Amino acid sequence: MAMRIVAETARVMGADRLLAIESAHIDGALYHGDSGTLFAEKLVEGGARVSVRATLNVGAIDLTGCSRTRLPEHEHAMASRMMAAYRQLGCEPTWTCAPYQAGHRPRLGSQVAWGESNAVAFCNSVLGARTNRYGDFLDIACAIAGRAPDYGLHRTENRAATVVFDVSSLDEAFLNADVAWPVLGTLYGRVIGNAVGVLTGLRIRPREDILKAFGAAAASSGSVALFHVAGATPEAPDEATALHGRPPIERIRVTREMVADAQRRLSTAEAADRIDAVAIGSPHLSVEEFDALRTLLRGRSLAVPLYACTGRHVLRLLERDGHRADLERSGVIIVADTCVVVTPILPEKPGAVLMTNSGKFAHYAPSNTGYSVLYASLAECVESAVTGTPQIGLQS
Amino acid sequence: MTLHGAVLIDGHEAAAEAMALTAPISFWGGVNPKTGEIADVRHPQYQQCISGRVVLIPATIGSSSAAAVLLELVHAGRAPAALVLHEPDAILLLGLIVAREMGLATPLALKLDRTHYAELHGRLVAAHRDGRITA
Numbered sequence: 037m038a039m040r041i042v043a044e045t046a047r048v049m050g051a052d053r054l055l056a057i058e059s060a061h062i063d064g065a066l067y068h069g070d071s072g073t074l075f076a077e078k079l080v081e082g083g084a085r086v087s088v089r090a091t092l093n094v095g096a097i098d099l100t101g102c103s104r105t106r107l108p109e110h111e112h113a114m115a116s117r118m119m120a121a122y123r124q125l126g127c128e129p130t131w132t133c134a135p136y137q138a139g140h141r142p143r144l145g146s147q148v149a150w151g152e153s154n155a156v157a158f159c160n161s162v163l164g165a166r167t168n169r170y171g172d173f174l175d176i177a178c179a180i181a182g183r184a185p186d187y188g189l190h191r192t193e194n195r196a197a198t199v200v201f202d203v204s205s206l207d208e209a210f211l212n213a214d215v216a217w218p219v220l221g222t223l224y225g226r227v228i229g230n231a232v233g234v235l236t237g238l239r240i241r242p243r244e245d246i247l248k249a250f251g252a253a254a255a256s257s258g259s260v261a262l263f264h265v266a267g268a269t270p271e272a273p274d275e276a277t278a279l280h281g282r283p284p285i286e287r288i289r290v291t292r293e294m295v296a297d298a299q300r301r302l303s304t305a306e307a308a309d310r311i312d313a314v315a316i317g318s319p320h321l322s323v324e325e326f327d328a329l330r331t332l333l334r335g336r337s338l339a340v341p342l343y344a345c346t347g348r349h350v351l352r353l354l355e356r357d358g359h360r361a362d363l364e365r366s367g368v369i370i371v372a373d374t375c376v377v378v379t380p381i382l383p384e385k386p387g388a389v390l391m392t393n394s395g396k397f398a399h400y401a402p403s404n405t406g407y408s409v410l411y412a413s414l415a416e417c418v419e420s421a422v423t424g425t426p427q428i429g430l431q432s
Numbered sequence: 433m434t435l436h437g438a439v440l441i442d443g444h445e446a447a448a449e450a451m452a453l454t455a456p457i458s459f460w461g462g463v464n465p466k467t468g469e470i471a472d473v474r475h476p477q478y479q480q481c482i483s484g485r486v487v488l489i490p491a492t493i494g495s496s497s498a499a500a501v502l503l504e505l506v507h508a509g510r511a512p513a514a515l516v517l518h519e520p521d522a523i524l525l526l527g528l529i530v531a532r533e534m535g536l537a538t539p540l541a542l543k544l545d546r547t548h549y550a551e552l553h554g555r556l557v558a559a560h561r562d563g564r565i566t567a
Contacts, residue, residue, distance in 0.1 A: 037533055044529050045526065048525055050520075066497065068465050068500040069465050069504030069507065071500075071506075071508075171497065171498055171524075172500040174499070256458075259492060
């Protein structure tokens with residue numbers, strides 16, 4: 037069945053051959069309804085096993101017990117069966133949307149089949165491994181078959197940038213702030229769609245967590261699977277190389293007004309005078325991001341809960357260093373193996389407002405949680421959680 | 433009126449009201465898998481239902497879980513009557529490929545240039561297994 041699915045996809049997408057892959061990242065173990073569980077169990081019953089390294093994206097349940105999911109009994113049981121089925125297929129129980137920070141980093145130029153939109157963007161763009169956007173079912177089918185259809189971003193000629201996204205007219209202080217990058221990513225995704233672009237005009241070299249936030253936002257507002265950053269990502273030592281030596285089809289000069297508009301559109305609750313919760317960690321927080329959170333929090337107690345979503349690879353380190361207990365004492369709710377927009381963790385509360393520093397949470401929270409959102413920097417998120425009211429306009 | 437599209441995924445012929453989406457959509461986070469309603473508050477057709485309609489999709493964006501939502505819609509009997517895409521999208525169409533593997537009755541998926549979508553919107557159309565769309 038796995039090979040049939042891979043071959044049928046190849047036919048639909050016009051690929052005339054399959055290529056061998058070295059690894060996979062599986063987005064398919066998140067429960068959306070019983071059909072996905074039944075599919076995974078059908079693979080298990082057929083005796084299928086993955087033939088390459090396959091890490092797992094988030095599930096619908098926090099198996100570490102840090103947080104509680106409000107799934108009804110039937111859904112909880114089916115979600116649990118689904119996570120078990122993917123383990124039985126031989127996948128690694130990483131349960132994170134940041135597998136690239138949990139030790140799964142395919143080498144430059146290697147062929148892989150990755151799912152989950154932010155993981156795909158990071159894998160292609162920051163690591164320079166080659167994957168298309170593998171969705172649920174195709175990701176596990178490729179991991180079992182050890183093969184993927186040869187089309188799209190697996191091929192060198194399709195990895196060239198065709199659009200230049202020039203941020204040189206934005207001021208440096210803005211580009212140095214963490215709040216800038218989910219906004220730029222959202223804008224980039226909206227104007228670029230599914231094209232490959234190269235971001236130019238940066239005078240700084242962005243940290244990995246910055247590229248992670250940018251890619252996640254771009255892959256939410258558009259269908260961005262690969263972006264280049266001139267001077268920072270491996271296939272873009274400079275703009276001309278990213279363009280494969282050809283002139284761009286379009287050059288977008290990003291203005292302050294475009295950025296301000298994109299930032300405004302990330303929030304759906306701008307007039308809010310109180311907040312009900314803060315959520316950070318989409319993609320899952322790294323150790324460095326937890327360090328930044330602890331520095332801003334300074335051991336203070338929170339007036340509203342701050343949900344910090346991460347993977348068990350980071351949770352282990354937090355526990356080892358005693359930080360988990362400190363954070364929980366302040367009122368931080370650590371969420372591992374899953375996150376607050378993919379499964380019901382936030383309390384049901386009509387008219388509630390969620391503050392977040394994640395472009396991806398800002399994008400999906402209104403439809404998936406019912407909360408309206410206020411987008412802000414990490415510093416603003418922490419101060420707002422301490423006071424329970426929006427503290428916007430702080431220096432970050 | 434007869435338009436000639438191409439078959440992406442074979443399935444059941446359909447005659448139903450055409451619904452042209454006026455903005456790109458992410459099925460995950462954008463469509464309620466239980467009801468078929470558009471759940472993305474920023475989408476211009478928020479709260480309209482895609483179930484039982486010939487849905488014309490100019491572009492897909494966002495999450496790679498679109499196939500799971502489409503499979504769940506098929507499984508729950510809330511799928512569109514047919515899907516018409518401007519471009520083949522593996523992430524979405526996988527939902528139909530897997531639905532067929534699981535023995536479910538699947539809607540037809542056709543490819544048709546999005547320049548035709550506005551004139552089809554709201555009309556009763558038939559999607560045929562040879563790729564034709566008649567109105």
